[in-house]
Amino acid sequence: MKIIKMFPLVGNFAENKDLARDIRIKQIIPALEKKQEVTLDFKGVDSATQSFVHALISDLIRKFGSEVLDTIFFKNCSETIKEIVNIVVEYMQETE
Amino acid sequence: MKIHLPNSAFLGNIDPFLRAFDSSNPNELKITANKKWISVHPVVLSMVAALGLAVSKSNIQVEKLEATSKHYLERMNLFKFLGIKSDIKITEHEAAGRFIPVTQITSSQELTKFITEMIPLLHLDPKHVDPIRYIVSELVRNVIEHAQSKHGAILCAQYYKKSNTIRIGIADTGVGIKETINRAHNAPTNLDAIHLALMPGITGTTRREGGTEYNAGAGLFFIKSIAQVNRDFFMVYSGDAMYKLLKSTSKQHLILHADPFKDRHSAGENFPFWKGTVVGVDISLDATKEFSVLLDLIRKTYIQTVRERKKERYRRARFI
Numbered sequence: 001m002k003i004i005k006m007f008p009l010v011g012n013f014a015e016n017k018d019l020a021r022d023i024r025i026k027q028i029i030p031a032l033e034k035k036q037e038v039t040l041d042f043k044g045v046d047s048a049t050q051s052f053v054h055a056l057i058s059d060l061i062r063k064f065g066s067e068v069l070d071t072i073f074f075k076n077c078s079e080t081i082k083e084i085v086n087i088v089v090e091y092m093q094e095t096e
Numbered sequence: 097m098k099i100h101l102p103n104s105a106f107l108g109n110i111d112p113f114l115r116a117f118d119s120s121n122p123n124e125l126k127i128t129a130n131k132k133w134i135s136v137h138p139v140v141l142s143m144v145a146a147l148g149l150a151v152s153k154s155n156i157q158v159e160k161l162e163a164t165s166k167h168y169l170e171r172m173n174l175f176k177f178l179g180i181k182s183d184i185k186i187t188e189h190e191a192a193g194r195f196i197p198v199t200q201i202t203s204s205q206e207l208t209k210f211i212t213e214m215i216p217l218l219h220l221d222p223k224h225v226d227p228i229r230y231i232v233s234e235l236v237r238n239v240i241e242h243a244q245s246k247h248g249a250i251l252c253a254q255y256y257k258k259s260n261t262i263r264i265g266i267a268d269t270g271v272g273i274k275e276t277i278n279r280a281h282n283a284p285t286n287l288d289a290i291h292l293a294l295m296p297g298i299t300g301t302t303r304r305e306g307g308t309e310y311n312a313g314a315g316l317f318f319i320k321s322i323a324q325v326n327r328d329f330f331m332v333y334s335g336d337a338m339y340k341l342l343k344s345t346s347k348q349h350l351i352l353h354a355d356p357f358k359d360r361h362s363a364g365e366n367f368p369f370w371k372g373t374v375v376g377v378d379i380s381l382d383a384t385k386e387f388s389v390l391l392d393l394i395r396k397t398y399i400q401t402v403r404e405r406k407k408e409r410y411r412r413a414r415f416i
Contacts, residue, residue: 015230015311054311090395
């Protein structure tokens with residue numbers, strides 16, 4: 001299991017899409033390719049934008065299929081972050 | 097170019113101000129103002145500042161300001177930003193207020209730093225922090241990514257005690273919404289382009305449903321929805337077109353529409369041409385719903401829209 005602590009990377013408001021893309025490309029995808037499970041730990045992150053979450057996970061759903069959601073876990077999410085993750089997860093599955 | 101700071105220009109009554117903007121002679125800027133009183137939305141200052149950046153300092157002419165409220169322009173750093181000396185003095189005992197002075201943001205790193213620093217300036221309750229920083233982040237990021245503006249995004253914001261509202265204005269002098277949307281869609285007019293840009297899941301980066309790995313085409317829809325849920329004004333002006341979400345009363349049943357033209361709105365073409373994009377938004381702090389509740393409403397509308405669009409593309413059985 002790879003655990004990625006988001007707060008040290010993005011601060012308490014996750015809005016920088018460049019950082020989201022870096023995390024996806026440099027940390028999440030290599031772990032998934034090694035068949036590792038990934039936990040995105042949002043402890044300390046209060047909120048996020050839809051753009052950030054889209055840049056973080058949309059391409060994973062597109063590349064690996066919706067099954068990828070069985071191997072990625074979202075931990076310590078605020079209600080706002082949960083809602084935004086759900087929005088992105090839902091519309092990406094609708095568009096597949 | 098000529099721009100006149102009127103007696104009053106807020107989102108509800110901004111149309112005459114926009115119509116009076118003279119976009120001819122793009123290498124010169126003449127700023128005039130009402131002689132008695134100037135009370136304007138921050139979006140007006142963002143527009144003036146954005147125009148000022150697009151011309152040489154020596155070609156900016158500011159008429160001597162006489163209005164008693166001229167201190168506001170000084171306090172919002174408009175003259176300093178334009179590199180113009182003003183004779184307006186602000187006394188130290190004057191209340192600092194809750195505002196973000198005219199600010200230029202040209203990169204993603206600057207935006208992240210700005211977002212961190214802006215919240216204390218507005219003295220917001222935690223409940224109000226989420227929508228405000230969300231709006232600023234998404235709007236400025238749109239400019240940085242799509243506008244191709246040499247000068248980035250110009251923004252300012254102000255808290256209004258009487259209405260308990262934060263008003264935000266962001267302007268750029270980039271390529272405008274029509275050019276960016278037409279990279280992937282067909283929008284013959286500026287208003288068509290604004291219409292598409294406000295629809296969920298429509299981005300100028302691809303025609304593909306769900307967007308690219310980097311863009312989903314949801315930013316402006318989210319912001320319009322935040323304003324709508326809080327029953328506030330929201331305005332987009334680009335090229336010769338302007339769309340304005342009008343305030344709704346609390347008695348009206350709240351429905352989020354994917355199509356902005358189904359919302360209570362005003363829209364028009366043949367405005368003076370603004371090369372770039374201007375967005376103004378009001379957020380009433382009295383009406384602010386819990387952000388997660390608001391997002392739940394947005395999610396339902398968003399998903400329903402994606403489903404309907406998907407269904408429209410279904411192949412039909414052919415019965416012969």
